[in-house]
Amino acid sequence: MFGRRRREESPAPAGEVEQAERGERAEPARTREAGPWDSDEQHSQRERVDLGGLRLPVDPGFEVQLNLAGDQIVGAVVVFEESALQVHAFAAPKRSGIWEEVRAELAEGVKGAGGTAEEQQGPFGVELAARVPADGVAQPVRYIGVDGPRWFLRAVISGRAALDAEVAATLEDVVRDIVVVRGDEPMAPKEPIELRLPPEARQAVEEQAEQAEQAEVPDLKPFERGPEIAELR
Template structure:
């Protein structure tokens, strides 16, 4: 009796199957561009698709000539988001969270971990330029080969109704990691939407805003409405 021989899978196919089996299905965002995600109005920033809604004012962060993050201003609150490359098989939020806590304390503030809607987050109070301190929430989400850091300040950091709105923005962000090799913690570069480039050139450097994250934030540029 002859039996049909099972076809041997190549090492590359086996590795891809094993990696897919190790990545659990995601039930909510932030989303990866390669997975199904709910449709809603978003502005395309290249490495990130950012939800927009009525009442939002959106500005972009610069690091030199590179756009690396975005800020959503809403109801006396601010949400700052940055996306970074991360290893395939391990998240970096635990490490980043410890670094942020140490940085806050070194700057004269306080920080403690607590459970939030996205898992463990960092509740901090950092010195304000006007005196006193301001509450800040640091949120981190480990995705497939990327890491998203969100910083909430203002009224929303104190449990106001606007917190749910800004948390909804984080939940509906789509990260576009791309296939190019990147070192862990390297910022995923963003780009200005075509319709906003002309406005950016006319506005120049934009308006100054208070520094909501003292660790590596650049100045804001063009507003996107």
């Protein structure tokens, strides 16, 4: 997914020369042909919901829900044509990806719950095609993983899109246009990258809470908890 630039095409940047003089190893330049994108990379300017750690592309016909762990937002769900795309972003080591390890953990968890899981090639590389027991029925699910620079994005496609390639293509395009904002703070590998409500949604929540308090009725929420397919531990 990431490639080295040809060093003969242009001289090394001054920063790399300074690193070499100090005996430090320069980090290889990364080139990307498609997303999901890191926030420091060049990417298309289009409408996205700003969730802090994720910028999620939205189109007409999409319904966006949020995954909550207590009061913390840890993931987002895009619902489209009887299908769901669930995305979570996690911290990852600087010099290695974690999708291979996570994929094995997911497969073990699915099989332990009585389901099936096998690897297959997908548009983002190796993915996991699974059937997960739910209400006595084996539901088809696709687990997709993308290793980025110091982050890992896990996407889960369920519902009709897990079997319908045409519907799946729409949700795959969402994954390709996601922007991950890792931040510079130290984080342990597999630690969720924290998300937050966009400003307009936070304002709506505050206004609804105030109205609910005044009317003495339960608080209303603009987002619902999305379906949890599996947890990354």
